[in-house]
Amino acid sequence: MPNVETLRREGFAETVRTWLEENVPHRWRTERGALSEDESDEIRHEWDRQLFRGGLAGLSLPKEFGGQGLGVAEEVIFADLAGRAQAPDGLARIGRILTAPTLISHGTQYQLERYLPRILSGDEIWCQGFSEPDAGSDLAGVRCNAVKVDGGYRVTGRKIWTSFARLADRCLLLAQTDPAAPRHKNLTMFLLDMKQPGISISPIRQASGISHFAEVQFENVFVADDDRVANDGDGWKVAMTVLANERGGVEAASRYVELRADMDLLSQSIGHLPEYQRQLAELDTRVELIRWQTLKSIDFDPQSTVFFRSAAILKVSWSELLQEIAALGIETMNADTADHWRFQYLETRAASIYSGSNEIQRNIIAERILGLPR
Ligand SMILES: Cc1cc2nc3c(=O)[nH]c(=O)nc-3n(C[C@H](O)[C@H](O)[C@H](O)COP(=O)(O)OP(=O)(O)OC[C@H]3O[C@@H](n4cnc5c(N)ncnc54)[C@H](O)[C@@H]3O)c2cc1C
Known part of the structure; x- marks a missing residue:
């Protein structure tokens, strides 16, 4: 029963x-x-x-x-x-998947009351200002700086690959607040208003033709003390919460939406052809394994080692599967599906780079999960 x-x-x-x-x-x-x-x-x-x-x-x-x-x-x-x-x-995915749980873990009552309702209603779009030209995989190398002034900070610096920057109302911004402090202790997280003077956004055109992300320049931009997450110098700790959510269960579940939709489209268009049935069955099984592994990972506390391991493995699995499905899509496209697969083939190239590149995830799996020598 x-x-x-x-x-x-x-x-x-x-x-x-x-x-x-x-x-x-x-x-x-x-x-x-x-x-x-x-x-x-x-x-x-x-x-x-x-x-x-x-x-x-x-x-x-x-x-x-x-x-x-x-x-x-x-x-x-x-x-x-x-x-x-x-x-x-x-478009609210960064607010919902990254900002909201981060504020629940580290935010003040004011921040929860001010931001969560607008994130959930879809009224405010967020972007994530982490990567810089010289700080991508090496996130601890962030140089965009926030200088303490009366009532807040003044931010100056450059961010790159910022998804949704063109549309965003707020930015979850990682900045350096103490250049003299050691790595991992010199950063602070802010909730910065993107609709104010001093911010210039230059869209970057992707191979697929869209401009999903941009380069963002901050010139003496104000952010109030009330919009600092946790304490000065706690930015690395807060960033790790953001990244756990970026690679974790809800994110993987949302990627499964795209995987399932693409898999179904592929099955509808070539499922009747005997020569593809074996390949389709294998890809479909791997799509369902993502769902199964996601369900398993959510049984663990997001702070636990098991969750951390499973997030790294899931990230590599869903991103490579997205690319393989799109590759078969483009190989077998017809007049009805050509627009979709051309777009998807180019777009999914980025899946093995964003949310932490797969090379870095494989280093994590090898060194920190399997304990292999460096
Ligand atoms: C579509 C898309 C959207 C993005 N959206 C955002 C966003 O909204 N906000 C944001 O902050 N960032 C965003 N990013 C940036 C993303 O987080 C970075 O691209 C990623 O962290 C890699 O950093 P990088 O581009 O500087 O490459 P680099 O760090 O310069 O790496 C270049 C290559 O070298 C490899 N590499 C680097 N170090 C090592 C190592 N130690 N061992 C083995 N290989 C290594 C990498 O895997 C990569 O293949 C986005 C990226 C993409 C593609």
């Missing part, structure tokens, strides 16, 4: 399935590969608001902070069904 928990999850899945059927935008389902960047942004932004109105934003965030108070298991159920329904991915 199914237990209460199984029945509750089945009830949740049924509600989500019905909601998705009624709400996934038709244009996204049928012609997303052919939409202009502005059209796509508009649909994705509206999707964030639809999720909020439908009571589906922040599923695993506590109710007291405006979330739905459910578990990460419900995030995975939602991701599974959203992927199968060809749903869009909202």
Whole structure:
């Protein structure tokens, strides 16, 4: 007999399935590969608001902070069904997946009350200002500096590869506050207002044709003391929470949306051809393994070593699978699917770089998980 928990999850899945059927935008389902960047942004932004109105934003965030108070298991159920329904991915992903849980771990009451409701409603878009021209994999080398002034800090420096910068209202910014302090103790995290003078944003055009990210220059930009996360010098610790969430269960669950949608598209277009059936079955099994491994990883505390190990392995697995599916898509594309696969093939090149490059993840797996010699 199914237990209460199984029945509750089945009830949740049924509600989500019905909601998705009624709400996934038709244009996204049928012609997303052919939409202009502005059209796509508009649909994705509206999707964030639809999720909020439908009571589906922040599923695993506590109710007291405006979330739905459910578990990460419900995030995975939602991701599974959203992927199968060809749903869009909202623009609020950095706010929801990175900023919100980081503020729950390290934020003040003021920050929780000020930012969480706007993140969940989809009204505020966030970007993540970590990488710099000389600090990507080596994040501890961040040089963008924040100098203490009366009531806050003045930020000057350059960030690069900043996704959503063009649209963002706020930036989760990692800056150097004490150049004399040792590495890992010289950084501080801020919640910086992106709509103020002194910020110039230069979009970077990707191979796929869109400008998903940008280079951002800060020139003496103010950020208040109230918008500093934790203490001066705690930036590295806060950044590690952000990265754990960036590679962890909810992020992997959201990537599963894209994997499932692409896998289904591929199966629909070439599933009837006997010569591809073995390859499709293998890829589909690996897509489902991502779901299974994500579900397993969420049983562990995000601070635990097991969660850390599983996040590094998941990151490598989902990114390479996205690329392999797109490669088969482009090899077998037809007039109906060509726009989608051309776009997806170029876009997924970046999956093995963002959220920590796969070379670095493999170093982590080798040295810190398997204990191999350096
Ligand atoms: C689509 C996309 C979106 C992004 N969005 C954001 C964002 O919103 N915010 C943000 O802050 N950043 C973002 N990034 C940046 C991303 O985090 C960095 O690109 C990534 O951390 C790698 O840093 P890098 O580009 O400086 O490469 P580098 O660190 O210069 O590395 C270059 C190459 O050398 C390899 N390498 C470096 N060190 C080692 C080592 N020790 N051992 C083995 N190999 C090594 C790397 O794996 C890589 O292949 C985004 C990147 C992409 C592609």
